Amino acid sequence: MKIIIDKETLVTALELITPITDKSSSKPILSNFLLTAVPGEGGAAGRVTLSATDYEISIEGSFPAQVSEPGTVCISAKKTYDVCREFISGEIGIKTDAQMWVTLEGGASRLRLPSVDIGLYPQMERSALPNRFRINGKALRRGFELTLMATQANETRKNLSGVCSRVANGEMKLIATDGHRLAQVLRPVEVLAGTEHPEIIIPRKSLLEMEKVLDRAAGDVEISHDARALVLTTDSVVVMTRLVEGKFPNVESVIPRDSDKTVLVNRERMITALRMVSTMSVDKIKPVKITLNEGLLRLETERAEYGDVGDEFPVDYTGGEFQTGFNAKYLLDVLTVADHGERIELNFKAALSPCLVKVPEDSNFLAVVMPLRLEW
């Protein structure tokens, strides 16, 4: 192999694939990535493909390069990334020698790495998947972000450890819940193949990696999947991930339909108040009592031996006095991520009913936070 590639292109590609390579020594082969160079045909520029997998998720990116000699090598992702990003030249030359050592050169800076037999690196399956749709990349990324916060961080219930996706009637519904809160986002899609798309659960870790890929994607992206695997295709990157096995709970009944107390709060002001409350509580659960009066919202913590906090601020609310209790952390998580509006709409029903959170500017987002029974 002998190629010349733009330094920033190589470093950006390595930034995408290095996080999924394994730094532990239990499976040393997974600390490597595959670099394949293909010459251009009919005057077109050549391309290099960088790919890596950790068995759960695979990422493959294709980028332009000057390819003098095609070939494939398998080398350490972290060492290549750590050293090449320090290179001060605009271009990096990569070549192999007869002993299959790989030399990467940027100006007078040089990295030599032993390559691993490419036959040892796990093959990534690339079968065609029956269900396919097209979606705006940035809208999908934001959908992941808005729902990820409601997934279960520890994996005690496997089926809650990811975001559920349901595609029907030209719409993708992303839902996540950990039993204490729920987030739901709707996004228009253009279905390309498959009539009844099965419901799937995308694992947290894959969503985080896909967010990074979508950050760099322009325009529309394509998703194809079956019940076990999903492939996200952007202009230059393909991400393949296994899906979470299991059935996502039916959460439709959890979303309140009959809230009759609507409050519009200034998002920043409410976050400030919730942060004070969260700081004060020494427990993992951060109980806060919310009291509504016409035009005013009050938050307070229980009067404990180590102290208490209270705060109040004006809100748009015209009903009578109403009191309820929540885990301040869950409300804080929702308000922090739902930063697409200056104001947030909170909908209540009874003291022990869930709170329905909406953003006036975005009817495609909603969140639900379950109440806490307060004994004070």
Place this chain on the structure above:
Amino acid sequence: MKIIIDKETLVTALELITPITDKSSSKPILSNFLLTAVPGEGGAAGRVTLSATDYEISIEGSFPAQVSEPGTVCISAKKTYDVCREFISGEIGIKTDAQMWVTLEGGASRLRLPSVDIGLYPQMERSALPNRFRINGKALRRGFELTLMATQANETRKNLSGVCSRVANGEMKLIATDGHRLAQVLRPVEVLAGTEHPEIIIPRKSLLEMEKVLDRAAGDVEISHDARALVLTTDSVVVMTRLVEGKFPNVESVIPRDSDKTVLVNRERMITALRMVSTMSVDKIKPVKITLNEGLLRLETERAEYGDVGDEFPVDYTGGEFQTGFNAKYLLDVLTVADHGERIELNFKAALSPCLVKVPEDSNFLAVVMPLRLEW
């Protein structure tokens, strides 16, 4: 007690003292701080004093406030800081009630804290110390920073776990070494009391806290000390610290006086090269071979089974070929902190002699890095 204090003043003061309050539960009293309010006399504004100690170091700051009722309370530093910094009002009112609960109010936000009997909080000794001098605060801060990096991070040799200060002939000499590298800074001082100032060793942790205090100090500051304790006085803050017991080694003989090979390197370029080298080595020690030729400096790591790195760049050097070895991390530490010049002067003698590092723009700084014997 009943006072009104500017919010930013209170939060800034708490930022200084909270880091030394103890978060562990072994000595709960040390998680608190003392707040003392004194009314102004003859039309002058009142003042509040915030102070905290962890037995090793004490910090006391004095700030203006409107004092309606004087008094002293002892309350949780972390809770006060975490909640008050969220207050959105410009001023904070603080008052105590008959049960000695303290209420802090900023607009409609309110924090209530139980106060601790002030008699339980450790008294800070304030005896007059015999040796006193005045020094520019910013120059002192930079002196701490330039030498701290050479102190021993683990405390296997107590006397190397701080920065040694020697004051003589109107000059303060700060020296630190961990046996592998050494840093020395000279600063002019104005001696106010004491004829023969004893050599002292200021502990790492106290230096880090003093750096933060000096960041906020304008103009000159005063230091007084004996052999066991040191007091730093700025316009509004007093820091008291115990000193490290023990004798600092005589390091004069370690500083090379007969280097005959001088190289001027571009600091950023050398840092880039050293970072590549450090990244490559899997050991804790990061051996690098340095080869000088007229106008050129080459760095390389050993050819190991996991790969190697080489780099070279033009430098100002007119001697013949010369080769030596170092721990790249130690050179990197010096070059990173010595950022007051675009170029760095490296002085060598023989392959196994220490390297004397200087900054052309600053004759008051020098560092020494011990060589590594390379078997390749």
